[in-house]
Amino acid sequence: MAAANQFDVIVIGAGPGGYTAAIRAAQLGLRVACVDDWRNEKGGPAPGGTCTNIGCIPSKALLHSSENFENAGRHFSDHGIRIESLAIDVEKMLARKATIVRQNNEGILYLFKKNKVTFFHGQGRFEARAGDAYRVAVAGTDVVLSAPQVVVATGSVARPLPGLAFDEKRVLSNDGALAIPQVPRRLGVIGAGVVGLELGSVWRRLGAEVTLLEALPGFLPAADEQIAREAFKQLTRQGLKIQLGINIEGVDPGADAIRVRYLDSNKAAQTLECDKLIVSIGRLPNIGGLNGQVIGLKLDERGFIEVDAACRTAVPGVWAIGDVVRGPMLAHKAEEEAVAVTETIAGQHGHVDLEMVPWVIYTAPEIAWVGRTEQQLKASGQAYRAGAFPFAANGRARAMGDTAGLVKCVADAQTDRVLGVHIVGPMASELVAEAVLAMAFQASSEDIARVIHAHPTLSEATREAALGVEGRALNI
Numbered sequence: 001m002a003a004a005n006q007f008d009v010i011v012i013g014a015g016p017g018g019y020t021a022a023i024r025a026a027q028l029g030l031r032v033a034c035v036d037d038w039r040n041e042k043g044g045p046a047p048g049g050t051c052t053n054i055g056c057i058p059s060k061a062l063l064h065s066s067e068n069f070e071n072a073g074r075h076f077s078d079h080g081i082r083i084e085s086l087a088i089d090v091e092k093m094l095a096r097k098a099t100i101v102r103q104n105n106e107g108i109l110y111l112f113k114k115n116k117v118t119f120f121h122g123q124g125r126f127e128a129r130a131g132d133a134y135r136v137a138v139a140g141t142d143v144v145l146s147a148p149q150v151v152v153a154t155g156s157v158a159r160p161l162p163g164l165a166f167d168e169k170r171v172l173s174n175d176g177a178l179a180i181p182q183v184p185r186r187l188g189v190i191g192a193g194v195v196g197l198e199l200g201s202v203w204r205r206l207g208a209e210v211t212l213l214e215a216l217p218g219f220l221p222a223a224d225e226q227i228a229r230e231a232f233k234q235l236t237r238q239g240l241k242i243q244l245g246i247n248i249e250g251v252d253p254g255a256d257a258i259r260v261r262y263l264d265s266n267k268a269a270q271t272l273e274c275d276k277l278i279v280s281i282g283r284l285p286n287i288g289g290l291n292g293q294v295i296g297l298k299l300d301e302r303g304f305i306e307v308d309a310a311c312r313t314a315v316p317g318v319w320a321i322g323d324v325v326r327g328p329m330l331a332h333k334a335e336e337e338a339v340a341v342t343e344t345i346a347g348q349h350g351h352v353d354l355e356m357v358p359w360v361i362y363t364a365p366e367i368a369w370v371g372r373t374e375q376q377l378k379a380s381g382q383a384y385r386a387g388a389f390p391f392a393a394n395g396r397a398r399a400m401g402d403t404a405g406l407v408k409c410v411a412d413a414q415t416d417r418v419l420g421v422h423i424v425g426p427m428a429s430e431l432v433a434e435a436v437l438a439m440a441f442q443a444s445s446e447d448i449a450r451v452i453h454a455h456p457t458l459s460e461a462t463r464e465a466a467l468g469v470e471g472r473a474l475n476i
């Protein structure tokens with residue numbers, strides 16, 4: 001094998017986990033190759049994975065555009081701003097989204113060049129091992145790479161409803177749901193999790209009648225129940241129709257409408273007719289074509305690559321991170337695993353605490369949390385105290401005209417150590433970072449309460465919730 005194709009580390013996949021692993025490994029002085037097969041509309045490389053191309057980034061672009069549209073139509077008048085004629089140019093909105101995606105793709109390619117990461121465009125596939133090195137072929141080329149260390153970061157794909165394939169025209173995954181060419185009159189969504197709520201919100205704001213069908217009996221069961229109740233109230237008040245505890249019987253894509261047959265929570269037969277149907281019932285690890293069996297890569301009962309706490313697989317020198325392994329399917333979790341793995345390869349001591357991973361849903365109001373929920377603490381029998389503060393009593397939220405929601409802080413009853421912070425309200429995605437930092441340093445609620453927070457800011461609601469743990473909030 002040519003020396004040019006011999007590396008210290010090969011990273012398969014260039015999503016948030018993969019490109020971060022490649023860059024950090026290169027920063028640590030390792031010779032790195034990164035292999036990725038995402039393509040743009042012209043067939044060129046589009047690193048960034050699902051997150052950049054058909055996930056996190058484009059969905060946030062459409063959420064921001066659609067929120068601006070709704071604010072212009074419903075809320076600008078409160079500020080004395082009159083708009084005589086309001087219309088949405090979906091084509092231009094989608095073009096803006098595409099530009100943002102392309103900028104992110106180009107940014108990653110620039111970072112590879114800056115950090116001297118060698119990038120190969122094509123699907124990475126394991127071949128038989130040669131001595132102490134692993135061989136990875138780049139599909140569509142005659143290139144075969146070699147390295148003693150390989151990081152698998154190939155991400156995930158949308159899970160289809162059994163018997164119903166995605167055509168991305170009428171039956172949509174997140175991919176097709178981000179590229180609907182005009183606002184549908186009736187939009188159905190199967191699954192009221194993160195993807196369903198965010199994409200359902202986009203098209204509702206633009207004028208679609210949106211109905212979400214959720215199999216679970218409770219709304220957002222991973223979230224704190226008080227936060228979930230408030231989020232449900234706000235989202236349904238806006239016009240999202242959310243039905244819980246349903247059971248899908250079948251989907252019939254007819255010429256005039258898609259008909260979803262289901263049993264409601266009372267076991268009564270119902271039919272939802274819609275023009276487009278988003279199926280958002282989870283994701284599956286993207287390991288097709290990896291050819292992991294040739295090196296003995298093992299999968300668990302759910303199809304994820306088996307790893308230990310440090311993301312080592314059962315095969316020496318092969319690591320796996322992100323959506324292909326256990327834990328939350330979140331880009332920032334993959335990024336942290338990437339740093340930990342590459343630092344471990346370089347002889348350092350990488351570590352990721354999965355209990356400190358923040359969760360965010362970018363609806364309006366936003367929903368975010370880190371740590372344990374009140375229901376989890378009750379179930380475990382752990383003694384705790386809780387404080388909550390509504391944004392309706394926060395001066396900045398009032399000035400913004402965005403007062404829905406609250407911040408909640410739960411702390412150990414004996415030590416006062418913060419066990420969880422839960423937010424529904426404006427900019428929750430940004431506010432949660434303070435909570436993650438506090439918990440990472442094992443802060444008490446009093447620590448948060450005694451830190452000066454600028455006034456007026458939304459972050460004061462976090463301080464007030466922390467004060468509320470001891471029953472001494474100042475502004476309610």
